[in-house]
Amino acid sequence: GTQIRSVKNEVFFPPTPLQGKVRKVLSRYPGIEEISPDFITLLSHAAQERLKNILERLSVVTEHKMEFIKN
Amino acid sequence: QQSSQSASDHGQILSKQKLQELAREVDPTLQLDEELEELILAVADDFIESSVNAACHLAKHRKSNILEAKDLLLHLERNYNMWTPGYGTDELRT
Numbered sequence: 001g002t003q004i005r006s007v008k009n010e011v012f013f014p015p016t017p018l019q020g021k022v023r024k025v026l027s028r029y030p031g032i033e034e035i036s037p038d039f040i041t042l043l044s045h046a047a048q049e050r051l052k053n054i055l056e057r058l059s060v061v062t063e064h065k066m067e068f069i070k071n
Numbered sequence: 072q073q074s075s076q077s078a079s080d081h082g083q084i085l086s087k088q089k090l091q092e093l094a095r096e097v098d099p100t101l102q103l104d105e106e107l108e109e110l111i112l113a114v115a116d117d118f119i120e121s122s123v124n125a126a127c128h129l130a131k132h133r134k135s136n137i138l139e140a141k142d143l144l145l146h147l148e149r150n151y152n153m154w155t156p157g158y159g160t161d162e163l164r165t
Contacts (some may be wrong), residue, residue: 015147017084018119024135025123026138032130034132038140039126042158043119046147051090052097054111059098 011041014046083112084119123148 011018019040026032087108094101096155126142133142140158147153 011095012089013085021084021116021119022123022138025120025127028124029127029131032127032136032138034137036137036139038158039138039139039143042140042143042155045155046122046143046151046153047115047119049153050151051093051111051115055094055097055101056112058103058107059101062098062101 011044013044015040015044017046083116085115086110086113125150 019035022040022043026035036044075144090111094103122143123138125146126138129142129145130136130138144155144158147155155157
């Protein structure tokens with residue numbers, strides 16, 4: 001196939017527990033039986049991005065708090 | 072047997088150690104106390120659960136029995152304005 005990713009596709013979340021979590025949700029949807037491997041990788045990237053976003057916001061809040069204490 | 076640092080011991084999908092690594096990457100001065108760690112991990116857990124639920128709805132809507140990356144991608148784009156290149160479509164976006 002065509003190579004579309006130029007960097008190694010490393011996942012942040014350990015795949016086995018993540019897959020277990022997805023399977024647990026999937027059990028509520030009887031018609032869906034399979035998970036594409038790309039799904040788990042994308043889910044890991046998205047959750048990592050979400051965590052990064054939260055941490056960035058926390059960092060800004062902490063910075064403001066420190067400024068307030070200094071002044 | 073897994074160590075007490077393991078994520079799965081606590082029903083979490085990510086270890087606190089990994090979270091701390093990510094926090095250091097974002098801001099080396101950022102320190103998370105235990106309560107905050109638990110809270111952030113719970114948010115991540117919620118995010119994963121709700122995203123998988125939404126993707127399942129979309130896969131059902133496509134009348135497919137396979138959960139695909141494009142189902143998740145659509146949810147992420149619509150609700151989080153998140154776009155991850157290389158997923159979901161057969162052709163590259165230019």
